[in-house]
Amino acid sequence: xxxxxxxxxxxxxxxxxxxxxxxxxxxxxxxxxxxxxxxxxxxxxxxxxxxxxxxxxxxxxxxxxxxxxxxxxxxxxxxxxxxxxxxxxxxxxxxxxxxxxxxxxxxxxxxxxxxxxxxxxxxxxxxxxxxxxxxxxxxxxxxxxxxxxxxxxxxxxxxxxxxxxxxxxxxxxxxxxxxxxxxxxxxxxxxxxxxxxxxxxxxxxxxxxxxxxxxxxxxxxxxxxxxxxxxxxxxxxxxxxxxxxxxxxxxxxxxxxxxxxxxxxxxxxxxxxxxxxxxxxxxxxxxxxxxxxxxxxxxxxxxxxxxxxxxxxx
Numbered sequence: 001x002x003x004x005x006x007x008x009x010x011x012x013x014x015x016x017x018x019x020x021x022x023x024x025x026x027x028x029x030x031x032x033x034x035x036x037x038x039x040x041x042x043x044x045x046x047x048x049x050x051x052x053x054x055x056x057x058x059x060x061x062x063x064x065x066x067x068x069x070x071x072x073x074x075x076x077x078x079x080x081x082x083x084x085x086x087x088x089x090x091x092x093x094x095x096x097x098x099x100x101x102x103x104x105x106x107x108x109x110x111x112x113x114x115x116x117x118x119x120x121x122x123x124x125x126x127x128x129x130x131x132x133x134x135x136x137x138x139x140x141x142x143x144x145x146x147x148x149x150x151x152x153x154x155x156x157x158x159x160x161x162x163x164x165x166x167x168x169x170x171x172x173x174x175x176x177x178x179x180x181x182x183x184x185x186x187x188x189x190x191x192x193x194x195x196x197x198x199x200x201x202x203x204x205x206x207x208x209x210x211x212x213x214x215x216x217x218x219x220x221x222x223x224x225x226x227x228x229x230x231x232x233x234x235x236x237x238x239x240x241x242x243x244x245x246x247x248x249x250x251x252x253x254x255x256x257x258x259x260x261x262x263x264x265x266x267x268x269x270x271x272x273x274x275x276x277x278x279x280x281x282x283x284x285x286x287x288x289x290x291x292x293x294x295x296x297x298x299x300x301x302x303x304x305x306x307x308x309x310x311x312x313x314x
Contacts, residue, residue, distance in 0.1 A: 037268035063185025077108045106128070116128075145252070
């Protein structure tokens with residue numbers, strides 16, 4: 001304090017004292033890995049860009065696992081079948097396989113895929129791999145742990161020669177494998193968005209009865225984000241299957257398991273949403289509280305609604 005400054009006299013207000021500036025609190029932007037209920041709930045307060053980015057990361061991981069299965073285990077079987085057993089002249093004529101003999105023959109196989117030809121379906125080959133393709137005279141059969149499905153050939157002429165088909169397959173194989181892997185990731189991404197749209201309604205019901213904030217858009221983002229940890233679990237299962245750490249039946253268990261995990265995250269994340277704050281102000285904008293004088297007046301409403309007010313004037 002400056003001693004030479006004029007001091008205020010008694011009764012005279014003093015100069016205003018400077019007040020310390022309080023910095024404004026800025027809410028922290030949600031970030032980090034969405035593998036906790038609070039992290040999933042943060043997607044309700046952010047835009048669609050963050051959700052699509054994470055979904056794209058998980059979809060790429062899952063599509064990469066599918067691509068690894070196709071490139072490491074399926075493509076080698078198809079290559080061996082084409083290079084070692086494809087006749088000089090083959091193809092289809094009027095929906096019928098052109099094949100030089102009727103002898104059943106296994107082209108190539110491993111634990112993941114088996115390709116064989118049996119024109120007359122003369123033998124029951126059983127289940128030789130996780131997925132088995134059998135070429136017959138008028139149809140082809142796909143076998144797996146789910147059973148077998150038979151498909152007829154198209155009613156058209158499609159002649160194939162070894163000189164044409166071998167270079168055609170060799171030049172297009174990488175793009176076909178990439179297309180299948182990208183398609184698998186895209187299907188899962190769209191499936192998670194569809195599951196999130198369906199899960200809006202149970203999430204909205206839970207948010208209503210637990211007094212949580214939420215609208216259609218925020219709850220859709222939250223419900224779709226609930227399947228991000230589940231999608232990461234499914235991608236890990238596909239990777240373990242590609243590395244021969246998990247059998248096919250174990251991989252199939254991951255499919256319903258990741259749906260159940262998504263529902264668990266949906267339930268827990270909805271309960272992590274902010275609670276609805278009830279406004280205490282008068283919604284009519286006027287203070288209707290009675291003063292002491294008004295409360296003591298005879299015209300005031302009595303506490304007992306059945307009590308008759310005696311008016312001295314009337």
